[in-house]
Amino acid sequence: MQIAHKFDEEYRWIPGEEINIFPNADGIYELPENYTFKELPQPNWKPKFNGEDWIETITDEELEAIKNPPIPKTEIELLQEKNIELENALMELSEVSSFQEKRNVELEKALLEMTEIAADNSIKVSENEKGILETTMLVGGIINV
Structure with a gap:
C-alpha cells in the first residue's frame, strides 16, 4: 500500500x-x-x-x-477607539454649532438694523408682520429661541 x-x-x-x-x-x-x-x-x-x-x-x-496572527483588540481598546470617534464627532458638531450661533447673531443684528431703519423712515412694521418674519426665521433655522 x-x-x-x-x-x-x-x-x-x-x-x-x-x-x-x-x-x-x-x-x-x-x-x-x-x-x-x-x-x-x-x-x-x-x-x-x-x-x-x-x-x-x-x-x-x-x-x-x-x-504571528494579529492579536485581537481587548474590549478596553475597542471602547477607547469608539470614544475617540465619538469625541471627534462631538468636536465637529461643536464647530458646526459655533458657526450656526455666529450666523444667528449676524442675522439677528441684521433684523434689528432693518427694524431700526424702518422706524427711522417712519415705516411701521406691525406686530403681526414682525411675528410672521420671526416665525419664518425660526422655522428656517435662521434664529433660535
Whole structure:
C-alpha cells in the first residue's frame, strides 16, 4: 500500500484528500488523475506539485501572518477607539454649532438694523408682520429661541 496525495487543476495540494493505493493483481500501483505518490515537504504551508516534486509557494508575508496572527483588540481598546470617534464627532458638531450661533447673531443684528431703519423712515412694521418674519426665521433655522 502507498499513500497518494491529491492536487487540484493548478497543482495545489488538497489537504484531507489522501488515499491509500493498493497494487493490482500484477503488483502495479495505478495512480488516479491529479494524485502523486511524492511525499509532502515537512513542514508544508502551501505546497504545489510541479510534476516531479512538491515545492513550497508560501510568501514570507503569508508565513509571517500564519506564525504571528494579529492579536485581537481587548474590549478596553475597542471602547477607547469608539470614544475617540465619538469625541471627534462631538468636536465637529461643536464647530458646526459655533458657526450656526455666529450666523444667528449676524442675522439677528441684521433684523434689528432693518427694524431700526424702518422706524427711522417712519415705516411701521406691525406686530403681526414682525411675528410672521420671526416665525419664518425660526422655522428656517435662521434664529433660535
